[in-house]
Amino acid sequence: MNEVNLDTKPNLDRRDFLTKSSIGLAGLAIAPGMMLFDLAHGRAQDEAVSNKVRWGMLIDNTKCESGCNDCVTACNTENGLSGGTKPTDSQWIRKVQLKDTLTGHVSSLPMMCQHCEHPPCVDVCPTQASFKRADGIVLVDKHICIGCRYCVMACPYQARSFVHEVLTDQKTEVPRGKGTVESCTLCVHRIDKGGTTACAEACSKAGHEAILFGDLNDPESAISKRIRSVASIQVRADLGLNTGVRYEGI
Amino acid sequence: MKIGIRLTAILFSVFIATAVCAADKPQVPQLDVGKGGQCVEDPKLMRKIHMNLLKHQRDETMHKGIRGQKYSLADCVECHASNKTNSVLGSNEAFCQGCHTYAAVKLDCFECHTSKRKVTAEASK
Amino acid sequence: MQSKTFSRYESRYFYALVALGALFVFLGYLAMHTMEEHGHIVTGMNNQIVWGIPHVFAIFMIVAASGVLNIGSIGTIFGQKPYKARSPLAGLVAIALLVGGLAVLMLDLGRPDRIIIAATHFNPTSVFAWNIFLYSGFFTLAALYLWTMLEKRMNVWSKPVGLAMFAWRVILTSGTGMIFAFLVVRQAYGSALLPPMFIVLSFAWGMAVFLVVQAAMYAWNNKTLDPAILSRMKNLLGLFVVSSLYLVAIYHMTNLYFAKQTGFEYFILRDGGTYPMVFWAGYVLLGSLLPLALIYLPSRVNSKVVVSASLLVIIGSFALLYVFILGGQAYPLSIFPGYEVSSSFRDGEIAKYAPSLPEIMLGVGGLAIAFLITIISTRVINSIPHDAAAVAKNDD
Numbered sequence A: 001m002n003e004v005n006l007d008t009k010p011n012l013d014r015r016d017f018l019t020k021s022s023i024g025l026a027g028l029a030i031a032p033g034m035m036l037f038d039l040a041h042g043r044a045q046d047e048a049v050s051n052k053v054r055w056g057m058l059i060d061n062t063k064c065e066s067g068c069n070d071c072v073t074a075c076n077t078e079n080g081l082s083g084g085t086k087p088t089d090s091q092w093i094r095k096v097q098l099k100d101t102l103t104g105h106v107s108s109l110p111m112m113c114q115h116c117e118h119p120p121c122v123d124v125c126p127t128q129a130s131f132k133r134a135d136g137i138v139l140v141d142k143h144i145c146i147g148c149r150y151c152v153m154a155c156p157y158q159a160r161s162f163v164h165e166v167l168t169d170q171k172t173e174v175p176r177g178k179g180t181v182e183s184c185t186l187c188v189h190r191i192d193k194g195g196t197t198a199c200a201e202a203c204s205k206a207g208h209e210a211i212l213f214g215d216l217n218d219p220e221s222a223i224s225k226r227i228r229s230v231a232s233i234q235v236r237a238d239l240g241l242n243t244g245v246r247y248e249g250i
Numbered sequence B: 001m002k003i004g005i006r007l008t009a010i011l012f013s014v015f016i017a018t019a020v021c022a023a024d025k026p027q028v029p030q031l032d033v034g035k036g037g038q039c040v041e042d043p044k045l046m047r048k049i050h051m052n053l054l055k056h057q058r059d060e061t062m063h064k065g066i067r068g069q070k071y072s073l074a075d076c077v078e079c080h081a082s083n084k085t086n087s088v089l090g091s092n093e094a095f096c097q098g099c100h101t102y103a104a105v106k107l108d109c110f111e112c113h114t115s116k117r118k119v120t121a122e123a124s125k
Numbered sequence C: 001m002q003s004k005t006f007s008r009y010e011s012r013y014f015y016a017l018v019a020l021g022a023l024f025v026f027l028g029y030l031a032m033h034t035m036e037e038h039g040h041i042v043t044g045m046n047n048q049i050v051w052g053i054p055h056v057f058a059i060f061m062i063v064a065a066s067g068v069l070n071i072g073s074i075g076t077i078f079g080q081k082p083y084k085a086r087s088p089l090a091g092l093v094a095i096a097l098l099v100g101g102l103a104v105l106m107l108d109l110g111r112p113d114r115i116i117i118a119a120t121h122f123n124p125t126s127v128f129a130w131n132i133f134l135y136s137g138f139f140t141l142a143a144l145y146l147w148t149m150l151e152k153r154m155n156v157w158s159k160p161v162g163l164a165m166f167a168w169r170v171i172l173t174s175g176t177g178m179i180f181a182f183l184v185v186r187q188a189y190g191s192a193l194l195p196p197m198f199i200v201l202s203f204a205w206g207m208a209v210f211l212v213v214q215a216a217m218y219a220w221n222n223k224t225l226d227p228a229i230l231s232r233m234k235n236l237l238g239l240f241v242v243s244s245l246y247l248v249a250i251y252h253m254t255n256l257y258f259a260k261q262t263g264f265e266y267f268i269l270r271d272g273g274t275y276p277m278v279f280w281a282g283y284v285l286l287g288s289l290l291p292l293a294l295i296y297l298p299s300r301v302n303s304k305v306v307v308s309a310s311l312l313v314i315i316g317s318f319a320l321l322y323v324f325i326l327g328g329q330a331y332p333l334s335i336f337p338g339y340e341v342s343s344s345f346r347d348g349e350i351a352k353y354a355p356s357l358p359e360i361m362l363g364v365g366g367l368a369i370a371f372l373i374t375i376i377s378t379r380v381i382n383s384i385p386h387d388a389a390a391v392a393k394n395d396d
Helices: A013-041 A070-079 A120-124 A150-154 A198-205 A222-229 B002-022 B043-064 B073-080 B095-103 C010-038 C053-076 C081-085 C087-107 C127-150 C152-181 C194-220 C227-257 C262-271 C274-296 C303-330 C357-380 C388-395
Strands: A055-060 A093-100 A106-112 A130-132 A138-140 A211-215 A245-248 C339-343
Touching (some): A120 A150, A211 A222, C010 C087, C010 C357, C053 C081, C053 C194, C087 C127, C087 C194, C152 C194, C194 C227, C194 C303, C227 C262, C227 C274, C227 C303, C274 C303
16 A cells, blocks of 8 residues: 555646646735625625625614614514514514613613524524524524424524514515514515615614624625724623624613 | 125215216316416426425525525516406415415415515506 | 222213313314414413413423333332332323323424424424424333333333333433523523423422322222332322422522522512412422422321322422423513613513413313323223232232
């Protein structure tokens, strides 16, 4: 076995090196242009998502206005939610009023599915209906959700809602149905078309600019630049979930 | 005992024969095909495998974010929703409901998906 | 083994019992149908309390099923003769309880029609998914176990199968505890104590259920149970009840001391209204202290007293599960420690819940399923404990 010369091919090392390094150099030259191209045109709709992108949001607590509910209203309209606040009504995003128990400082912020990198809801789902898409969005595949509500129990942010009644007139892009669990989809139907989330859009329109949506994996995106320059935290960072939604000013 | 068995066999055969004779010729449901025209696949093929096509497409869309493809459910509804009611459900002539009621196969899609075609603001004026 | 004073009306009583059981199963079916047709809005559950009364019934039955089999294990593995005579009955009751419990659990799902997906899309990180696998294995092993005990030539296999059954049971009940233990964010649940706590609870609840079933069987067949055996079993029940009380106490103490979850503990033990009342009066008093008094205080063992103690333990188990499952969900999550929070989604609020009729009917329906399976199978299979030989040996 030791005598056989395994290297029966001609020595390609040098050729290989030259080929690879020239491709690399060419790539480096063209890449910035291609990246801009990608950003400008987004992912083609027949192309699978990849983990090159990680969608996230940065919410500025100092800019969030206490009485404003525009993000909630926008989410309800976009996704066909009733907007009701009965204990059995679904709420994908909610405004939480915070009061620091020691200082008495009052503020508010929107809370929704945090799109964790290590989602507890995905770990506990018996059917893998709760899953994380390659680009970081945590979704419920309602085709296979059996409605056991274990994910609702497991979510640290109480982000999930269970559909308690028969639904009609759903939005075409947002199927929702009785007996399944749902939560903020990061407006996946809009993002897949290159858009932004409804809540971020509404907050901009209202002039508060408290919600910033973008690609966390792209160092040149607005959100990446901002989280590099301004201190931001994850809610319940002690759980080590690496959420896609971060908050500044808390 | 033997007479009992023979009697049961005779009665059973008579029953089956009566049922067969009395049965109507199978009637294919008359469907309201909505916009009609050329379907993405041959109707005979669709009747056989539309469920498999939809199931494959749903996983592609759900997990890979691939949208707007040939077998999109939303596009099916867009074409096949009745021009009167804008829905693929609602009566036994409705496109999806008709055959599914006839074949007694539960229609699960529209528990979550809307059965109505998207009516744009301009069109509804 | 029929006594001379066997009732002439035995058949009628039997069919009357079956009819009664079938009636409650039907009521459970009605409840399930309503829930499936209209959704969970017909129940008392909501987005803060997603697991309600059906889960209380289901988890009781599943844990008790595992515990009932323990009685057989004491016989098969530890070689205690009176318990060995009870192994077939234990096996049957265990299967009946597990079927009932799983029925309630599965019918409470949002989409029970999709239950097969749990088998086709298996998530290896989900304790829930593991439990579904463990429960199926439980049925197979329990059936095998019954076979080794009831078929004479298979008796040699009863010990290895019994051992496998015991191990499987421990894993399964630990798994039931782990369903809750892995919910680290909930102050009621994220505790490593839960798997052992559930194991000890299963011993107590299983023994209590078995004592009730055994007493009914003997009473309805005009047989008397040897007081020596009854005394042993009731003392064992007492030991299990004390151990359960101990573990529940430790669980609350670790929550208070190590985890510093004082807010939650005060809610459950003192301030929470219904929950402290159900815990102290239902579980501690009625479900533990009173049965212990009934078990240990009387000088002579009395079947009626033992059955009363067992029934009280069962009531206590429902009380404990009510506080554990519902109280655990009622207390709000601590999403922003150090802040007082409020929102339209009831952040920071104690969630409100009231049991509803469909939930109770579904739960009772599950009990009725277990009841039906028990009375039909014990009529068909020779499972009544045959103690005469053992008693005779002792007299020698």
